[in-house]
Amino acid sequence: MADREDKNRENVTGKFYVDSQCIDCDLCRETAPNNFTRSDDEGYSYVYKQPENEEEKAMCREAMEGCPVEAIGDDGED
Ligand code: SF4
Numbered sequence: 001m002a003d004r005e006d007k008n009r010e011n012v013t014g015k016f017y018v019d020s021q022c023i024d025c026d027l028c029r030e031t032a033p034n035n036f037t038r039s040d041d042e043g044y045s046y047v048y049k050q051p052e053n054e055e056e057k058a059m060c061r062e063a064m065e066g067c068p069v070e071a072i073g074d075d076g077e078d
Pocket residue numbers: 018021022023024025026027028029044045063066067068069070071072
């Protein structure tokens with residue numbers, strides 16, 4: 001389960017986030033490219049835009065459920 005106290009620092013404020021457990025597998029970026037991207041410097045993913053409609057929310061949830069190390073959370077705030 002993702003830990004909101006351990007978010008990658010690049011995440012934008014809001015519900016979804018990626019924490020430090022990310023293994024850079026690319027699944028979330030493929031599943032929800034409007035919301036997840038890669039830090040090339042750090043070698044992990046982060047949320048660069050929170051979902052703005054139902055379709056994006058569904059893709060973020062799918063990414064969260066598919067993440068092999070449960071590094072994506074949906075209980076984030078600022
Ligand atoms: S699916 Fe999970 S492990 Fe894979 S890149 Fe995204 S956050 Fe990282």
